[in-house]
Amino acid sequence: MPNCKISRIDSYITTFKVNNKIEGFIIVLVDVTEMENVREERQRNQALAAIGQIAAQVAHEIKNPLGGIKLNLSYLQRRSGENEEAKEVIGEILTGVDRLNKTVSELSSFVRPKQLILLPIDINSVIEQELTLVADKIKQKNIEIERNFQFDLPTLMADHYELSKAFINFLINAIDASYDLGKIKISTQQEDNKIVVAFIDYGKGMNRETLSRLFEPFFTTKSTGTGLGMSIAKRVVEMHEGTLMVESKLGEGTHIIVKLPVNQKLE
Ligand SMILES: Nc1ncnc2c1ncn2[C@@H]1O[C@H](COP(=O)(O)OP(=O)(O)OP(=O)(O)O)[C@@H](O)[C@H]1O
Ligand SMILES: [Mg+2]
Structure with missing residues (x-):
C-alpha cells in the first residue's frame, strides 16, 4: 500500500445531552503514536542499561581467570613435547579461550561508553x-x-x-x-x-x-x-x-x- 502509515489511536467517548436527553455521542480520537514510541524507546533503554550493568560485572569476573587459563594452557602446550594429539587438543582449547576473550572485551567496550578523544x-x-x-x-x-x-x-x-x-x-x-x-x-x-x-x-x-x-x-x-x-x-x-x-x-x-x-x- 503506497503511503500507508500505521498510527496508534486512543479514543474517548461521551454522551452529548440536551435537557437531560441523549442527543448523540462525542468521540475524541487522539493520535498517540509518537508518545507510545517514546515510551517504548525509554523502556528499551532501561532494559539495556540493566543488562549492561550485569554484563559489565560478568565481563569483569571472567576476564582475569581467562588470562590465567590462557597462560597455563600455553605452558602445557610448550611442555607437551612430541605429543601431537595433546598439542592439537590444547590448541583447540586455546582457540575457545581466544573467542571467549574476544566476547568479553567486546562486552566491556559495549557496556563502558567512554569519553571520546577527538x-x-x-x-x-x-x-x-x-x-x-x-x-x-x-x-x-x-x-x-x-x-x-x-x-x-x-x-x-x-x-x-x-x-x-x-x-x-x-x-x-x-x-x-x-x-x-x-x-x-x-x-x-x-x-x-x-x-x-x-x-x-x-x-x-x-x-x-x-x-x-x-x-x-x-x-x-x-x-x-x-x-x-x-x-x-x-x-x-x-x-x-x-x-x-x-x-x-x-x-x-x-x-x-x-x-x-x-x-x-x-x-
Ligand atoms: N553486511 C551485512 N550483510 C548481511 N548481514 C549482515 C551484514 N551486517 C550485519 N549482518 C547481520 O547482522 C547480524 C549482527 O551483526 P553484528 O555485527 O552486530 O554481529 P556479528 O557480526 O554477528 O558478530 P560480531 O559481534 O562479531 O560483529 C549478523 O550476524 C548478520 O546476520
Ligand atoms: Mg559484526
Whole structure:
C-alpha cells in the first residue's frame, strides 16, 4: 500500500445531552503514536542499561581467570613435547579461550561508553588501515574492493580508536556476507557539513527479522559472532553526532551509510 502509515489511536467517548436527553455521542480520537514510541524507546533503554550493568560485572569476573587459563594452557602446550594429539587438543582449547576473550572485551567496550578523544583524522586513511587488518579475509574470498574516495575531504574531528571499531565491523560483516569473487564498494564524500562514508556489499543481504534486530545487543546469525558489532558501531557513530543508515535486500546485498558532521568541537 503506497503511503500507508500505521498510527496508534486512543479514543474517548461521551454522551452529548440536551435537557437531560441523549442527543448523540462525542468521540475524541487522539493520535498517540509518537508518545507510545517514546515510551517504548525509554523502556528499551532501561532494559539495556540493566543488562549492561550485569554484563559489565560478568565481563569483569571472567576476564582475569581467562588470562590465567590462557597462560597455563600455553605452558602445557610448550611442555607437551612430541605429543601431537595433546598439542592439537590444547590448541583447540586455546582457540575457545581466544573467542571467549574476544566476547568479553567486546562486552566491556559495549557496556563502558567512554569519553571520546577527538583529534583531526583523515577518514580515508582510517579505512585503509582497517582494510589492511582484514586483508587475509578479503584474499580468502577473492573479494574485489572498489574505492571511491574523495581526497580533498575536510578534516574530521573524531576518535580514531572508536571509529575504527565501527568501520572494521562494517567491513567484516560485508566480507562475511559476500560470496567468493564478490565486490565491496567503499566510498567517502563530502555532503554539506558532513562526511558520508558508504560500505556497499553484494552479498547475501538480510531478511526482515535480521534487519529489525540488527542493533540488538547479542543478536547474531553467525556461529562465531558475538552480535555486539552493530550495537557498538551505532553507538560510536551516535557519540560522534553522526547517523547510521542501513539498507539491505535478501540475496542482493547491503548498504551501510555513515554520516559524520565535520564541525565537531574539541572536548
Ligand atoms: N553486511 C551485512 N550483510 C548481511 N548481514 C549482515 C551484514 N551486517 C550485519 N549482518 C547481520 O547482522 C547480524 C549482527 O551483526 P553484528 O555485527 O552486530 O554481529 P556479528 O557480526 O554477528 O558478530 P560480531 O559481534 O562479531 O560483529 C549478523 O550476524 C548478520 O546476520
Ligand atoms: Mg559484526
